[in-house]
Amino acid sequence: MPGEIKGLAERYPAQLMVPIIDVLSIVLGGAVAHVWRFGNLQLPERFVLAMAIMALLVVIFNTVLGGYSRWRVTRVSTLLGRLLLVWMMVALMAMSTIYLADAAQRYSRLWVGVTLLVSFIIAASARVTAQLVLRGVRLRGMARRSVFLIGPGHHLVNVAKGMRASPGEGYSIAGVERLSGMPDQACVTRLSKRVNDSGASEVWICVPLEMGSVVRTIFHALRNHTAEVRFIPDFKDMHLLNHRVSEVVGHYSIDLSVTPMDGMARVIKRIEDILLGVFISILILPICVMIVLAIKLTSPGPVLFKQYRTGANGKQFKVYKFRSMEVHHEEGGRLTQATPGDPRVTKVGAFLRRTSLDELPQFYNVLQGRMSIVGPRPHALAHNEHYKELVESYMRRHKVKPGITGWAQVNGLRGETDTLEKMEKRVEYDLWYIDNWSLWLDLRIIILTVFKGFISKNAY
Template sequence: MSGKTKGLTERYPAQLIVPIVDLLAVITGSLLSHWWRFGNFHLHERYVLAVAIISLLILMLNGLLSAYARWRVTRISTLIARLCVVWLIVGIMATSIIYFAQAAERYSRLWVGVSLLLSFIMAGGARVLVQLVLRQARLKGRARRSVFLVGPAHHLINVARGMRASPGEGYSIAGVERLPHTPDDACLERLSRRVAASEAREVWICVPLEMGSVVRSIFFALRNQTAEVRFIPEFRDMHLLNHRMSEVAGHYAIDLSVTPMNGMAQVIKRLEDILVGGLISLLILPVCIGIALAIKITSPGPVLFKQYRTGANGRQFKVYKFRSMEVHEEESGKVTQARQGDPRVTKLGAFLRRTSLDELPQFYNVLQGRMSIVGPRPHALAHNDHYKELVESYMRRHKVKPGITGWAQVNGLRGETDTLDKMERRVEYDLWYIDNWSLWLDLRIIGLTVFKGFVNPNAY
């Protein structure tokens, strides 16, 4: 490891430097905006106050969203998406403060907007530049953190493979200690000596859950070491969902299956649904009126099809669609999926299903708060009862609100699920979405839906 590079990254961590970069970006952006708007760099006292408030809000929100932590393993797209959310919220808050303080005439709205835009570009550009430089340095063997691995051989191999598959994170193996199922005192003493001799910056205790009792012994054996100690448990054959560490009732917990829609994430998701859903609802209103008239003219029966589905946390709600089938009776507790050439589907209904236009009334469900624009597609209750015993972790897809479109749908898993394999693949994509949710991912899925998700030959 290069001592010079290591010294820089250790002495000046992201948690210390990045807030200063954000502060400089806001100040520089406001000065450039003032010069562009007024032709000089001399900010009036009221503009200095506005810069101070904006800077404070940005630092506070970045702190609340943990935007200054875990830079080493955070993707650039995640950093920029998080930054975009912060700047958007700050922009709304700043304009609201100016409006409610009845100071709109004293501030240039153009100055506020350009200041935020320029500071966002500079702050985001700095993040991208730093991440790219550090990634290149790590790929060349510099700015790396040495790690000593402890655990059973098979688990150490899996962890080592993961490290080698992610060279940009900058970890390197300084030593390995293969443990028997129950290490004795001699084994633990040897481990302590080897860790000290390796000068590793971190020690990773990599053991399966059934060996959890030895973690305390290992931790005690390393009590005189200055290296950071991490516990990396192995969860064999367990489909984890949004797993993380948390504190519950004064105790640390390893969350194995939890919803990501908590705290600020829940607020951001709801704002996305209200703003984007509301805009789309206005745009599609003429189309919906035309489809409703066409359904009424071409076939007898109601315009809308209503059916109970399972929503977030297992709560049932009534989903709305444009009716695409002739009115018919189903056997009690049975829901028959539409198949290719299904005689129940009307000619207009076939077109609506193929183009996904039958889903448009669900934007009302979104505005109600019972659905989201992006999320796992809601299945009929009978399908849930059938597949929850056949597909592992099937019901975990209900940790979030169901969506009009989703990660599975933009990856071609739309339409009839006539085989167990198709349903397993759909659930796999749904759980991946829940485990990796971000505002950027939602916007990406919406964009993919617009370009390739509406028309699908598998929708009968």
């Protein structure tokens, strides 16, 4: 039985089956929508053509966004987030086409909407069901891929711990070869035989970068084996950011620190900022008017506080806030963070800072394209100069646009950073966000901000 399940998964991988399921979901959704809207299954040719175009767009967008790749190791939430984005893009294109072509009389917009809704439910249900079934099968020891591990003992232990921590990915150890240095010919010959006898589906070469020459030796020794070979380098204490393998000028590159906001991700992030930024700006307009009046009536000075901050890729920009302090000047260009009972903070300002309402003008920064709704909070320039030498990888938080709210803030890390440990923790959360960015994660942070991120005991 285990062999049968494994063979089935290899003959019909997700990259082949899932697009077929998506196409069938559009067809079934169109049929259900037609019965619901018109009371019959006799779809006109123009409706069949519309379904074919929607199915084609679904497959293309899913392919571009990686919806059919890394199926074995991708979380269900990530799969569903990508799927929702794809269906929204198709819906936008379908409705825009009908409107621009003035084809509302020939194509029922209600039919299109119901088709996409039903097909999304079918496609999403199929993904969840498939992942749950495959995970259950793998947890019972079936449909697993056997792996032969090669490398220094301490690194192999870390890789093995990773396997045990992710049983749903379906990997098991078929054999281990511990290396203490460069293997001699006898070791290489023995290694080749052991891999062959183990029957492993994959061989993972797990060595630190300084032992890179070992990879070539072992790879050459396994040239006559059919097992898949992977190189899993040990980066030790290096703090990686969005690391991946890419191709540059015809050469493979192990990217150690790159921005995730590239290509389609950059477009998606900007669309998210524009749509949500416009919507939220309209909602908060009455609140902003009341805040402006409160500031003008209670303290002299400008309504807005403007200050230069560091944005994406280290470029400076001017950030806007509602003024929460009395107008003052600090000697020597110093910048002193607000503290509990700070006499510079006005009564209205204290309320604004405690509730984060002083940040509302930054939605204008978002519409300008200099900030995002979600991202690492921008720090003052003086703070960047102070902490960049004290906190490892501090400046890597500027790989993306700064945000009005962020992963650190919804986890309680907002307000004064009066100790090095607090700043280290905030940077740790910021880098985790950059390394794990997704549209789904942004929406989660926004929701968490609404429910628990506005008010903080650490904001003075």
